[in-house]
Amino acid sequence: MILVTGATGFLGRHVVKALRTRGKEVRCLVRTAARARAVADYQVELAYGDVLDPSALNKAMSGVDAVVHLVAIIREKRNQSFDLINRHGTEMAARAAKEAGVNRFVHVSAIGAQDNPDYPYLYSKWQGEQAVINSGLNYTIFRPSIQFGDGDEFINTLAGLVSAFPMIPVVGSGKVRLQPISVEEVGAMVSLVVDNPHFGGRIIEIGGPDHLTYDEIVDIIRTTLNVRRFKVHMPLSIMKRLIRIMEAVTPNPPATTSQLEMLALDNITDMDSVEKTFKMKPRHLEGNIGYICSISRLEALKITLGFIPKRIRDH
Ligand SMILES: NC(=O)c1ccc[n+]([C@@H]2O[C@H](COP(=O)([O-])OP(=O)(O)OC[C@H]3O[C@@H](n4cnc5c(N)ncnc54)[C@H](OP(=O)(O)O)[C@@H]3O)[C@@H](O)[C@H]2O)c1
Structure with missing residues (x-):
């Protein structure tokens, strides 16, 4: 039995689908019956509860061979900080897995996870990794670049901006590089490591087949939507001011200041990361959105x- 936390999320449902396709029995930690609908097609067991609830975690982990831990937040909300969910939540999941005698703990982190509080999301992802590494569990940690696919946040949000306005605001020079990877393929790779001893004790960085600048991603979106738009490069400091104004008027601006700050950092790994490790050719962003x-x-x-x-x- 494989337990998937965060199963109802963007990546989670692809992980569940891939595990079920491999014939694995799957249990999903879900918060509500309404959210459980996201995995209703896959004949899975449900365990209800929050990742911060130790008794829910203990119940969910009972009789489990491997855990895939996907719970994380990319935006902080009133009662949900990066520290609480991404660090402490991971610490709790790893502790419960250790107590339950789980054989493999697969944790999805992110490229750029680092010991640097100036980037609060990346710092919390690094702390989550440390909790897993120090737990005594047999772990595999994935660090994907930005993921695309039906239901994604990043490409859909950019597409919304491109579609709505004649001018597209681009942070800074637009030269920061990303390596978009298909969420479906990340789900498949995660499903492959749960029972393979070869992947124990490893941190695996994965990205798609292209290093694309932010400008190039906008161009691909423009071409896909078949629209003519101008890019306006704006300094990070001005974009941050604009987002702060939006943060004051809407509960959920298209990007947060913390996300903007991360757009100053390359989000890439080796171009052949997936082929090297999984012997598969990942699909390009262009032509697949x-x-x-x-x-x-x-x-x-x-x-x-x-x-x-x-x-x-x-x-
Ligand atoms: N998306 C990307 O481009 C990307 C890139 C690199 C790394 N990652 C990493 O990949 C993992 C999955 O990301 P994602 O894009 O699938 O995120 P997502 O769509 O936001 O899904 C997050 C999942 O976590 C669950 N969750 C959140 N707080 C919870 C809590 N307190 N207790 C229990 N469940 C909770 C959510 O449940 P509800 O459905 O109930 O809200 C949802 O199932 C994360 O670790 C993320 O950091 C993502």
Whole structure:
């Protein structure tokens, strides 16, 4: 039995699908029956509870061979800080797994995870990794670059901006490099390591087949949407001011200041990271984001105001 935490999220449902395709029995830690609908197609067991609830965790881990831990937040909310969910939540999940005698703990971190409080998200992801490494568990840690696919936040949000406005604001020089990777493929790779001894005790960085600058990603989105738009490069300091104003008027701006700061850092690994480790060729961003073409003008406007319609991203 494999326990997946964060199963109802963007990556989680692909991990569940891939595990089920491999014939694995899967249990999902879910918070509500409504959210459990995201995995309803896959014939999984459900364990209800929050990652911060030790008794829910103990119950969920009972009789489990491996855990895939995906719970994390990319935006802080009133009662949910990076420290609480990404560090402490991971610490709690790892402790419960150790107590339950789990054989493999697969943790999904992020490229750029680092011991540097100036980048609070990346710092919390690094602390989460440390909790796993120091837990005494047999672990595998993944560090993916930005993931794309139907329901993603990053590409859909950019597509909303491109679609809604004649001019596209780009942070800084637009030369920061990212390595977008398909969420479906990340799900497949995660599912492959749960029972393979070869992957024990490893930190695996993965990214797609291209190092793309932010400018190039915007160009791919423009081409996919078949629209002509101008890019306006704006200094990080001005973008941060704009986002602070938006943060004051909308609960969920299209980006947070902490996300903007991360856009000053390259988010890449070796170009052949996936082929080298998993002997598979990952798909390109270009030609594989047709899902953004269904965003209507009204939906694009909502996205720019920070409200991604449920039809596009259901959480
Ligand atoms: N998406 C990317 O581009 C990307 C890139 C690199 C690394 N990652 C990492 O990949 C992992 C999965 O990311 P994702 O994009 O799938 O995130 P996501 O779509 O936001 O999903 C987060 C999941 O965590 C669950 N969750 C949040 N707080 C919880 C809590 N307190 N207790 C129990 N469950 C909780 C959510 O449950 P609900 O459904 O109930 O909200 C959801 O299932 C994360 O560790 C993230 O840091 C993602």
